[in-house]
Amino acid sequence: MKYVDEYRDESAVQRVLDDIRLNITRPWTIMEVCGGQTHNLVRFGIDELLPKEIELVHGPGCPVCVTPLELIDKALMLAARPDVIFASYGDMLRVPGSHQDLFAVKARGGQVKIVYSPLDAIKLAKQNPDKTIVFFAIGFETTAPANAMALVQARQLSLKNFAVLVSHVTVPPAITAILSSPTSRVQGFLAAGHVCTVMGYWEYEPLAERFHTPIVVTGFEPLDLAQGIRECVLQLEAGQHQVVNAYARSVRREGNRAAQDIINRAFEPCDRAWRGIGVIPMSGYRLREEFADMDAEKRFPEVQAINVQENPVCISGLVLQGLKKPRECPAFGKECTPQHPLGATMVSSEGACAAYFKYRAMATS
């Protein structure tokens, strides 16, 4: 496929890595924000091919991983209702709630449907007028326009049986929280290329300036990842801290205005709790008042009484902040595996623990 194959050229990747090696003089710690990038860095072994001076730490950009336990428990309660069909992206189904996951609810007769697109949830609402379809609207800025479009479409079709459980998060406040933390070791960032495709990268310019930290907008193919790291290292070595776009075929500075408009039509910024991290101010979206009738938490107010407790062994919060690596967890690969995850970073294919388990199983002992 065009736009894929040419960015997987091994010898070109090797040359970019060689160029990093030529230019690096001391150790640097770089965080890739996006779970999709974590996955590909580990999958293609780029983290192991880098000069030893570079430490990559994995950021909180996996929406499945950061969805709070409380929201998972709310999803489980809604999915168990006989009058509800619960529609979700597939990777949420195995995320452990306090006592079970969505697969277990499904096995016990709960109506849980995996959807590829939020518009599939709209189709379910049209086909099942006697049920309420609750769609689990999670994700970063990449998913927000699609989820917002589902709300707009439901309104245009006058669907009364469509509701959403919202857990949307946004990247710039998370970068701010990480860089503001006194324990942060991150010296440069790879910003998520597809989040920036939607939102642009102008929001990152004041962050790079305020924290004196270079931010490189980076794609997902091996050559894109190598080039993002190279641009970051070149800036660090030169003492610079700018926002550089290393994914120009997809990202423009202003982003995609049509997508931003629809996000703003359905959602407004709010404080959000991130699983394992805690509340980050103004780091997410909630429904605007105009769409309050589609808010599953208002339509089924009993979910608001849910009270939760995290598994005490799991260190996913520290992994998500780049403070620990998956292998430092005593449960990694033992009590905690993708089949029986204790925490969300082991669940999603974009979670750091799952990526290490899948591609580094031999090296974990």
Next chain:
Amino acid sequence: MCLGIPGRITEIYELEGRQMGKVDFGDVMKETCLDFVPEAKVGDYCIIHVGFALNILDEKEAMETLELFRQIEEVGQELEPTE
């Protein structure tokens, strides 16, 4: 869920007020909403995420990036010690 992937638009049509298209991912074809890329034409490549096209990939920028990689390669070869 979060992985957007490139595909090629092969057909554009309207459905319930939405601009939709068929997108070829090489091994599979999927229906995709094109509302965020009103400029889309058949033959364009775009990044698709949860059934929505987020952009049209920029051919000129892609060529410039590949040219940059070629230059890095050339510089690398010039600097390589000869035996």
